[in-house]
Amino acid sequence: MWCKGRVFRRTRQGANFMVVLISLVIIFKEQLTNLVRSILSKITKQSNSI
DSSP: OHHHHHHHHHHHHHHHHHHHHHHHHHHTHHHHHHHHHHHHHHHHHHHHHO
8 A cells, every 4th residue: 555655656647747847838839949950950950051
């Protein structure tokens, strides 16, 4: 029976972690989008020069 409590505790911690992670993505969505865009454009430019 003690194992069941541990599993629920870990699941709760995992759920809390996911909520925090999703919240951070939502808050910084624009910055992340700009970062990915700039990385992809840099990769495209450098691949064209090869």
